Amino acid sequence: MTAINTGDTAWILMSGALVxxxxxxxxxxxxxxxxxxxxxxxxxxxxxAMGVTTILWVLYAYSLAFGPDSGHGLIGNMENVxxxxxxxxxxxxxxxxxxxxxxxxxxxxxxxxxxxxxxxAIADRVKYGSWLIFxxxxxxxxxxxxxxxxxxxxxxxxxxxxxxxxxxxxxxxTVVEINSGAGALALAIVLGRRHGFKTEAxxxxxxxxxxxxxxxxxFGWFGFNAGSxxxxxxxxxxxxxxxxxxxxxxxxSWLVYEKWRQGKATTLGVASGAIAxxxxxxxACGFVTxxxxxxxxxxxxxxxxxxxxxxxxxxxxxxxxxxxxxxIGGLVGMIGVGLLATTTVNTMGGSGLFIHGxxxxxxxxxxxxxxxxxxxxxxxxxxxxxLEKTIGFRVSRNIELEGLDTNxxxxxxxxxxxxxxx
Amino acid sequence: MQNPRTTSAPxxxxxxxxxxxxxxxxxxxxxxxxxALEANGVPGMTVSEAHxxxxxxxxxxxxxxxxxxxxLIPKLRIEILVDDSDLDRVLDLVIATANTGSIGDGxxxxxxxxxxxxxxxxxxxxxxx
Numbered sequence: 001m002t003a004i005n006t007g008d009t010a011w012i013l014m015s016g017a018l019v020x021x022x023x024x025x026x027x028x029x030x031x032x033x034x035x036x037x038x039x040x041x042x043x044x045x046x047x048x049a050m051g052v053t054t055i056l057w058v059l060y061a062y063s064l065a066f067g068p069d070s071g072h073g074l075i076g077n078m079e080n081v082x083x084x085x086x087x088x089x090x091x092x093x094x095x096x097x098x099x100x101x102x103x104x105x106x107x108x109x110x111x112x113x114x115x116x117x118x119x120x121a122i123a124d125r126v127k128y129g130s131w132l133i134f135x136x137x138x139x140x141x142x143x144x145x146x147x148x149x150x151x152x153x154x155x156x157x158x159x160x161x162x163x164x165x166x167x168x169x170x171x172x173x174t175v176v177e178i179n180s181g182a183g184a185l186a187l188a189i190v191l192g193r194r195h196g197f198k199t200e201a202x203x204x205x206x207x208x209x210x211x212x213x214x215x216x217x218x219f220g221w222f223g224f225n226a227g228s229x230x231x232x233x234x235x236x237x238x239x240x241x242x243x244x245x246x247x248x249x250x251x252x253s254w255l256v257y258e259k260w261r262q263g264k265a266t267t268l269g270v271a272s273g274a275i276a277x278x279x280x281x282x283x284a285c286g287f288v289t290x291x292x293x294x295x296x297x298x299x300x301x302x303x304x305x306x307x308x309x310x311x312x313x314x315x316x317x318x319x320x321x322x323x324x325x326x327x328i329g330g331l332v333g334m335i336g337v338g339l340l341a342t343t344t345v346n347t348m349g350g351s352g353l354f355i356h357g358x359x360x361x362x363x364x365x366x367x368x369x370x371x372x373x374x375x376x377x378x379x380x381x382x383x384x385x386x387l388e389k390t391i392g393f394r395v396s397r398n399i400e401l402e403g404l405d406t407n408x409x410x411x412x413x414x415x416x417x418x419x420x421x422x
Numbered sequence: 423m424q425n426p427r428t429t430s431a432p433x434x435x436x437x438x439x440x441x442x443x444x445x446x447x448x449x450x451x452x453x454x455x456x457x458a459l460e461a462n463g464v465p466g467m468t469v470s471e472a473h474x475x476x477x478x479x480x481x482x483x484x485x486x487x488x489x490x491x492x493x494l495i496p497k498l499r500i501e502i503l504v505d506d507s508d509l510d511r512v513l514d515l516v517i518a519t520a521n522t523g524s525i526g527d528g529x530x531x532x533x534x535x536x537x538x539x540x541x542x543x544x545x546x547x548x549x550x551x
Contacts, residue, residue: 198488198490199490199491200490201483201485201488201490201492203485262484262485262486262487263484266485266486268486269486308486308487309487309488312487312488
């Protein structure tokens, strides 16, 4: 057995735990944002993502995403089915090696949160059993291929985005953010609008848990971004400080934009702004300087704050703004790489338009972003249509109006009446 | 043990001249009203939360980029039992303290009361106020 580097291994193990912690954070973030009658259903969708994805990851999904490329950089082969050939193997450069299982775990947590993110677009109206099946199909047909494209670097013969196109995506601007944003748009279109969309006020029912969830996401994001350095290194430190800078800056720039456009600086705005900033810095955190991160946070917060109103203009009910925050935020981040990346930060990275005057990298970033968005949107749309036509995807009008919690889960989020149950 | 009902006059014979003042008010005016009532010796009132609309039919608000109509506005309903002799004085007090001069100040109305019983002592009529 090859000796592993304990410092690097410890950081990757820790990062896996940090990123897993983001999904319960997302459950709180989303759960507080929906109306009280469907809170538990919203949170249960995130927990379903943790369950279903883990099972499939062991069985075959890790292999599809990260197994040896089966040609053309599109998908992994079946070498790692059942996590075969991962138990005693190591990965990483000489002197910086870590157990392959640490990587398997770390990448699993990315798959979990990506599919969980989609649930925000279809709050208050999905059959729970259909959601479980959707998670399984989506991880197989959408997440695994896109993760292979952009994350499975195999000495120039792996995924096409990372190894052949050479676009830069440090921690998942394509795989996690643009992918979830485009998929969310497809889901919102197929599922249709909630009853009362645009006429009733569908305000968050519990802002304190939204903030708690946003805080957990912010915290976990250090594992997500700095963990993607895959080592306890200078690069991890750069990714971590850049994550903090962009997240904090976007929280403030969203607030200022919102105060200017709509008159009030809201709690939901500061929470959404923080997430939009973390999203935007995700692909860029290991390629830009701290001042670059500041710029990406500033712009990401404002553009996402502007983009979330798109659903009222185009009439799709992306209930919790997955498209505006993750899809558009991820795109801002990919463009940010194309403009601001510098080899001063990362010699393995590249130089953006504003650094070297060449749009070469920017084009690559845009190709990666558009390909991811198009594939994710198309496949998600087909999967959702298939479920709708077979087992049904949306609950009945009555269940939606009464609330999903008591109807589907026999519970309610706040059982506080002295005189009645439920 | 004696049945308290048999020790009292029948309900119809309680009939005395009492009124119930009901007022729908802005929540922010409650403290002023309560202090004024206490300072003027009014012995009790009941407050409950209510939602409703009046002549201006609610208003629009903007939240997270969406404009929507708030047509059921949160209010408080206060109820005060008074003897007829106190009616004008207490009603004036309520009106004066609930008035902020802007729309949405609410309404007050007066309802005749058939009977009042204090549950613990079975006192009837004005004694029960």
